[in-house]
Amino acid sequence: MMPRKMALNRHGLMTHYLKDFTELLPKRPDLDELKAELLQTAEDQGMADFLWSRAVSKEMVEQCVEEELTSIMTANVASIIEERGLIAPDQIDFLGFVHEDPDAAFITAVRDAVQVSFVYDAAQYAFKDQVRQYERAQKKNGQREDVQQLIENLATSHPALAGPPTMHALDEMIAALHASAPWMSDVSKWAYKALRTQYSTGDTWLNLPPVILIGPPGCGKSTYARKLATLSGVPIRALDAAASNASFSVVGSDPAWSKAQAGIPLQEIAKTGIANPVMIVDEIEKAGTMTASGGSRVSLPEALLGLLEPSSSTAWECPYTRRTYNMSQISWIMTANESDGIPAPLLDRCRVFHISYPGPKDLADLIRTQSAGRLYDEVMDCLIARVETAVANGQPPSLRRIRQLIDEAAAMAQEPVLH
Secondary structure (H helix, E strand, O other): OOOOEEEEOOOOOEEEEOOOOOOOOOOOOOHHHHHHHHHHHHHHHOHHHHHHHOOOOHHHHHHHHHHHHHOOOOHHHHHHHHHHOOOOHHHHHHOOOOOOOOOHHHHHHHHHHHHHHHHHHHHHHHHHHHHHHHHHHHHHOOOOHHHHHHHHHHOOOOOEEOOOOOHHHHHHHHHHHHHHOHHHHHHHHHHHHHHHHHHOOOOOOOOOOOEEEEOOOOOOHHHHHHHHHHHHOOOEEEEEOOOOOHHHHHHEOOOOOOOOOEOHHHHHHHHHOEOOOEEEEEOHHHOOEEEOOOOOEEEHHHHHHHHHOHHHHOOEEOOOOOOEEOOOOOEEEEEEOOOOOOOHHHHHOOEEEEOOOOOHHHHHHHHHHHHOOOOOHHHHHHHHHHHHHHHHOOOOOOHHHHHHHHHHHHHHHHOOOOO
8 A cells, every 4th residue: 555644625535645755854943833842742741751751850840940939030931931821810920020928829830830941941952953954954955946946845745646535526537537538438447447446445546557548640539638637636747759858858857957857747746736647648659769968868768667667656766856756646648649659668568548539429429518508409410410521531530620610610600690
């Protein structure tokens, strides 16, 4: 089971956090928080036992109480008595003066304040030590300001894990996904089975194994991937595999380079605070090879392998920040127009689906769904007939083009009639 911590969100549902995402930086020390934390520990442990563990005996406490009562009370003890409301308000004016005949309640208040002052002294020592640790960490983590800023964004708290919060919400998500692209039912069934197995263990967030959708241009592969991410409520980032710098866009580059930056997956996690975004890589079969200034050559498929393999993605080293991160919760969805050009090692690590262009019924249903409330039935039927003719002639329009045709027809319907 993936290490995680949980908390209730504002809806009363469980929010999961990836606690082993990366080694957290020391938190900026806060003296007031440290005082409150140590005081709570002392009260839980027992004040006498807590002080004894820090070499403060009962005799030392009583000696200090005697000094506070027989001499002018120190400002430290007086402020603690007032802060904690240890005596009645009408006696506060007497603080700081010699008390010749104090009653039992007053003595008890002074004793409590003295004990708390010892706790605060311990907090002061701990605070100074934490400040030194924090300053060392700040000096060590980052040669450049932009690198340091990214490290702080990623390593000050645990990122959350997002997705449908319940099994019922998962059922609804998959149903809506299938309704949007019924010709991809094999993919939806696979995703449903994988997620239901995960959800049954209590891991209620989106985390799909890497998958490649192979099919002709315009059959809805990228649209389907975006729909899946949108319905699940996780962040989405898309990469164009044909871009010349695609490999470095994924893994990032060494900060010694003038234009260096972290990889897009890590940037997305830093931006959103979500550890399991959906990364869409379009046209993976067109991925090229990037040559670094030092002469090393890195292809996008090679760069992806370390992020897809479970054994390496849980402790993946970023060349930009030079720290390791658990990237195993990212869902990778790759698309391709054909399988030729996709390296075998990448195919071996992914679930591969071959997608067909939607059939006549699916196309008609899609057009009716997207045209509902926007087009008259006659216009809708004409559009369906036009698309079916194009398919029959071997020139199927892309789903993007179909949406454009619907938008154009709807815009024309809104134009005023000129007489």
